[in-house]
Structure formats: structure tokens, C-alpha cells
Amino acid sequence: MDRHYDKAPIKEAIIDIRIEDSPSLTVANFEKAEVSPPRGYAERRKVMIGHLQGRLEAGVLTATAKQDQVGYAFVGAEGKHVVQFGVNGFTFSRLAPYQTWEQLRNEAKTLWESYRQIVGALPVVRVGLRYVNQLDLPMPIRDFRDFIRFYPEVSADLSQDLAGFFLQVQVPQEDLGAMLILNEAMVPPSGPGVVSVVLDIDVFKQGLKLESDGEVWSILEAFRLKKNLVFEGCITNRTRELIS
Amino acid sequence: MPAVQMPPERDPFWHDRFIPAICRVETGNYSQRTRELRDDWFRRRDQSTFLTIKYGLIDAERALDRISNMERDWDSYGAEPPSADAVRASKEILEELAGALILPSTIVPSAEGGVSIYFMTGRRTVYVESYNQGSQALVMYDNNGDAEVLEIGREIPRADVSGRILAYLG
Numbered sequence: 394m395d396r397h398y399d400k401a402p403i404k405e406a407i408i409d410i411r412i413e414d415s416p417s418l419t420v421a422n423f424e425k426a427e428v429s430p431p432r433g434y435a436e437r438r439k440v441m442i443g444h445l446q447g448r449l450e451a452g453v454l455t456a457t458a459k460q461d462q463v464g465y466a467f468v469g470a471e472g473k474h475v476v477q478f479g480v481n482g483f484t485f486s487r488l489a490p491y492q493t494w495e496q497l498r499n500e501a502k503t504l505w506e507s508y509r510q511i512v513g514a515l516p517v518v519r520v521g522l523r524y525v526n527q528l529d530l531p532m533p534i535r536d537f538r539d540f541i542r543f544y545p546e547v548s549a550d551l552s553q554d555l556a557g558f559f560l561q562v563q564v565p566q567e568d569l570g571a572m573l574i575l576n577e578a579m580v581p582p583s584g585p586g587v588v589s590v591v592l593d594i595d596v597f598k599q600g601l602k603l604e605s606d607g608e609v610w611s612i613l614e615a616f617r618l619k620k621n622l623v624f625e626g627c628i629t630n631r632t633r634e635l636i637s
Numbered sequence: 638m639p640a641v642q643m644p645p646e647r648d649p650f651w652h653d654r655f656i657p658a659i660c661r662v663e664t665g666n667y668s669q670r671t672r673e674l675r676d677d678w679f680r681r682r683d684q685s686t687f688l689t690i691k692y693g694l695i696d697a698e699r700a701l702d703r704i705s706n707m708e709r710d711w712d713s714y715g716a717e718p719p720s721a722d723a724v725r726a727s728k729e730i731l732e733e734l735a736g737a738l739i740l741p742s743t744i745v746p747s748a749e750g751g752v753s754i755y756f757m758t759g760r761r762t763v764y765v766e767s768y769n770q771g772s773q774a775l776v777m778y779d780n781n782g783d784a785e786v787l788e789i790g791r792e793i794p795r796a797d798v799s800g801r802i803l804a805y806l807g
Binding site: 404405407409468472475484486488489527559591 | 681684687
């Protein structure tokens with residue numbers, strides 16, 4: 394299923410590839426390699442990971458926070474592309490407006506080659522494809538079921554007014570040997586007169602040990618078809634009209 | 638010297654019979670699952686540039702709303718509260734910078750009357766100050782005490798502010 398929507402609600406498409414941990418690969422390697430922006434990517438930013446640790450001693454709670462650098466991020470295409478080169482993997486994001494799968498994949502492939510030059514031939518242990526959609530549904534909404542087919546069903550005995558919700562399901566995809574994590578949440582509206590709902594589709598496979606990059610891209614092609622099926626399975630014809 | 642006591646032999650199925658009802662649902666594992674879900678959501682938010690910027694901007698605007706309600710002499714040295722114009726100008730700057738994928742480190746009222754939006758890395762700090770009387774300044778300084786102050790609109794075009802912040806912070 395490969396349907397094009399003129400007003401596709403995709404706010405971000407993410408290709409995430411993790412590599413095997415290697416003690417010899419640290420941020421210092423990236424610095425030694427003098428990681429420079431890939432072609433067309435002008436800005437370099439540090440990617441930090443935060444740690445917060447609480448400790449209860451003699452009845453006194455103390456907390457310490459620290460940040461470690463885990464890689465670099467580069468921003469390109471007028472702020473629409475973000476790529477992270479980290480010590481444990483590679484993440485490429487395409488922000489709205491989404492173009493096509495082919496453009497996303499080809500750009501990611503080019504950047505992955507640059508990443509490979511730094512990290513070497515470490516095997517890939519996880520591959521993920523994630524699409525963050527934001528549906529802006531016109532108010533008033535009588536019933537969410539008019540627009541979405543994945544929603545919180547509130548007992549008819551209770552008030553049907555919802556001020557917010559967050560749903561997560563984890564659905565094994567046996568045909569792909571993968572996992573689908575579907576998050577759906579009401580978020581602050583993007584404008585007046587709408588209710589905004591984020592539909593976050595993440596298909597991934599972990600516990601891998603792929604030596605060949607060709608396999609990585611084959612897996613992503615299969616994930617892309619799955620992602621389309623999941624998206625279509627979550628929306629109604631009324632939503633299709635809204636985004637067409 | 639006390640003898641070492643062997644623990645009493647336990648029914649090998651005891652664990653499985655009671656743990657599901659007591660722990661997996663109601664106590665320890667329920668809390669653990671809640672923590673896992675929360676941590677997973679934070680990881681997902683951090684992985685997504687869109688969600689990071691969306692929620693970062695919401696947090697920043699909340700901080701701005703909080704300081705816009707400050708009263709006169711909030712610092713006990715007679716400082717004026719941020720004016721509606723300074724708050725509006727700061728919101729515009731925040732939105733522009735969020736468009737360039739830049740989020741502030743902190744937002745504070747200015748003792749000179751206005752709002753300061755800070756962006757910090759380990760060694761360098763930048764802040765954009767929107768004064769109550771309408772002007773705006775871009776201030777950059779580092780741990781060595783080197784500083785540069787530019788008036789936005791006169792010495793640096795507004796459109797160049799985000800690029801300059803990124804270039805300075807590295």
C-alpha cells in the first residue's frame with residue numbers, strides 16, 4: 394500500500410541504526426577524525442545524554458545530574474534534515490514537509506556511508522523506522538472514531554469528554570521478526586479550532602548482528618511497507634479526506 | 638558463635654503462585670513498568686527532533702508566562718517586572734529560534750527590566766535580552782571573560798541571530 398497524501402501529517406521521519414558497542418569507539422574517535430559536516434550540512438552540535446541520580450542517605454535525599462557527550466548532530470537542508478553520529482549508532486531525521494521515501498532513504502544512505510567511514514565495520518544490532526504524525530482534527534469532535542481507529546475507548550457509563558490521553562501498544566510483527574510500538578497522544582493544538590493528536594509509529598528489529606549494510610536497507614524497505622499499513626489501519630476515510 | 642542456619646525449604650512454586658498477584662500487578666512491577674514507560678517516552682521524545690522542539694517550546698513559553706506575572710521589586714532591588722512588549726518580543730525570538738532547532742537553557746527576568754533568554758554550553762554562554770523599552774541585545778561571553786554585545790536590528794539583523802548563536806556555541 395503506497396498512497397500519497399498532499400497534506401501528509403508526517404512531522405518527522407526517522408531512520409535509526411544502532412551498531413555493536415565497542416570499547417575502542419568513543420567520542421574521542423569522532424574528534425580525532427575531526428568530524429566535519431557531511432556535504433550540505435552546515436552546523437555541528439554536540440549530542441548530550443543526561444543522567445540524573447538520586448541518593449537517600451541518613452534520611453536526606455540528594456540528587457546529582459551530569460551530561461555526557463555521545464556524539465555529534467548536523468543540521469542540513471534549511472533545518473529540515475538532522476543527522477546524529479553517535480558512539481552507539483546513527484539517526485537521521487527528516488522534518489516536515491516530508492517528501493518521499495526514496496528521498497529519505499537515499500539521503501540516509503549517503504550519510505550512513507560517511508558514518509561508516511568513522512566507525513568502521515562494526516555490525517548493526519538494531520534497525521528502526523519511525524514516523525511521527527500529527528493529525529490536526531477539526532473541532533468540535535463528536536467522536537474520535539470519526540477520525541481514528543486507534544483510540545481510548547471510555548466506558549459509556551463515564552463522561553466522554555477527554556482533556557488528554559496517551560496510549561501505547563507493543564505489537565510483535567511476526568512476519569518481519571520485528572516489533573511495532575504505536576504511541577498515540579493528544580498534544581497541545583497546533584492552532585485554533587483543532588485538536589492535535591500525535592500518532593507515532595515505530596517499527597524496529599533488535600538483537601541483530603548484521604555485517605552487511607545491504608541487509609539493513611532491505612529491512613528498512615520492509616518496515617516502510619509495514620509503517621504504511623499501520624498508518625492506514627489507524628485512520629478513517631474522514632481523515633484521509635482531511636489530508637488529501 | 639552462632640551456628641549458620643539454613644533457610645527453610647520453600648515450595649518451588651510459591652514464587653509463581655503469589656508474585657503475579659502481589660507484585661506484577663499491584664506493587665513492585667507495576668511501579669517498574671510505569672518507570673519503564675516514562676523512560677521509554679523520554680527516549681522517544683529525545684530521539685525525535687520534532688517532539689523535542691515542540692515540547693521544549695511549550696516549556697519555554699510556560700517559563701515566559703511565569704515570569705510575565707512577576708511584580709515590581711521582584712529582586713528586592715527595585716527591578717521592574719518584564720513588560721508585555723518585552724515578553725511578546727521574547728516569544729517571537731523563541732519561536733524563531735525553535736524554527737532553527739534551537740531551544741533555550743533557561744529564561745529569567747532581567748534586573749534591568751525585561752527578559753533574558755540564555756543558551757549555554759560548557760564554556761560559552763549566549764543570551765538574548767529583550768528590554769522593556771523595546772530594544773534587544775545579543776550578548777556572548779566565555780569562561781575567559783571575553784565578551785561581545787550586539788544590538789539586534791542595528792548591529793546584527795534579527796534574521797542572523799540564530800546562526801550567530803549556533804556559530805558561537807559551536
